[in-house]
Amino acid sequence: MRKSLYLKRILGFSVLFAALATIAVLIRFFTENAGKDKLPSSNSQSTDISMNTIHFTESHENKKKWELFAKSGINVKANEVTSLEDIRFIVARDGNNGPVTVTAKHGEYLHTLKTVHLEGNVLAKTENDMTFETSQINYDSAKKRFTTRERIRLTDAALTVEGIGMDLSVDSQQAIVKSQVDAIVYPGKRIK
Numbered sequence: 001m002r003k004s005l006y007l008k009r010i011l012g013f014s015v016l017f018a019a020l021a022t023i024a025v026l027i028r029f030f031t032e033n034a035g036k037d038k039l040p041s042s043n044s045q046s047t048d049i050s051m052n053t054i055h056f057t058e059s060h061e062n063k064k065k066w067e068l069f070a071k072s073g074i075n076v077k078a079n080e081v082t083s084l085e086d087i088r089f090i091v092a093r094d095g096n097n098g099p100v101t102v103t104a105k106h107g108e109y110l111h112t113l114k115t116v117h118l119e120g121n122v123l124a125k126t127e128n129d130m131t132f133e134t135s136q137i138n139y140d141s142a143k144k145r146f147t148t149r150e151r152i153r154l155t156d157a158a159l160t161v162e163g164i165g166m167d168l169s170v171d172s173q174q175a176i177v178k179s180q181v182d183a184i185v186y187p188g189k190r191i192k
Contacts, residue, residue, distance in 0.1 A: 049075045054084065056109055058141055065141060066091045068109060068116060080111040089116060091139065094171045098127030102137070102146075114141040130156040130173060132166070144170040152177060160184045 054070040071086035089102040105120030119136035124146070132155070137148040146168040154161045154175055165178030 064092055082109045087118060091170050100124055100126050100170055158186055
């Protein structure tokens, strides 16, 4: 009988110890994780927003100046910049001229400056088959001008020009290639 009482006491202490250990673990778990469930403050100054299928448009007097499409992007509110992936950028031209369509792998839209920076396999094409290729280019919405300091290849029906750096006016399609210019002219061919 004495053995039975001794075993009951050992068993009772074991159960009591296990219960206290379980309570201690639960208290520690809830104490450590209590702060993790709180939502971030809505007053945050630099909220990053990840987006899929992005579409930006700039218009003036009910006419689209340009449209920008991207498969994905991240908006950094503090910097007023949206980083973009897989881009198609369409810039309208004055008059009856068709738009300039530019594709690129990556880019940024700077909201305050209304400037678009494109990089990675940049390829532009107009309706009259003028094209240019480069590794990166910037578009200034106020000046309606593309600029780059990188190597450029400009092609149309009458010529091919390669060089370093370029300014291209969207409306006139007048391009100035800055340095190391190499041109091939195709006699007898005219631009449409």
